[in-house]
Amino acid sequence: MKTLYKPLGMLVSVVGGLAANAAFTRVWRTVSGEDKAPSATARNYTWTEVLIAAALQGAIFGLVKAAIDRAGATGYKSLTGTWPE
Secondary structure (H helix, E strand, O other): OOHHHHHHHHHHHHHHHHHHHHHHHHHHHHHHHHOOOOOOOOOOOOOOHHHHHHHHHHHHHHHHHHHHHEEEEEHHHHOOOOOOO
């Protein structure tokens, strides 16, 4: 049964990545008023702006990924009775 979780876990991770991207975009737009966060090589932004954007993006992606992965594992256990490892 645990091998069944691998493809399901991959699908859950993709959905989590999409959700994290949407959440970060919304938060960044609210915080900065801009539609797109600066990339590391963006010339018109300061070091501080680029690093804050990266830290915020990492925090949001980590939080959403952990929440989605945990929810997927919990749902899998509810369906199969075993916890994926």
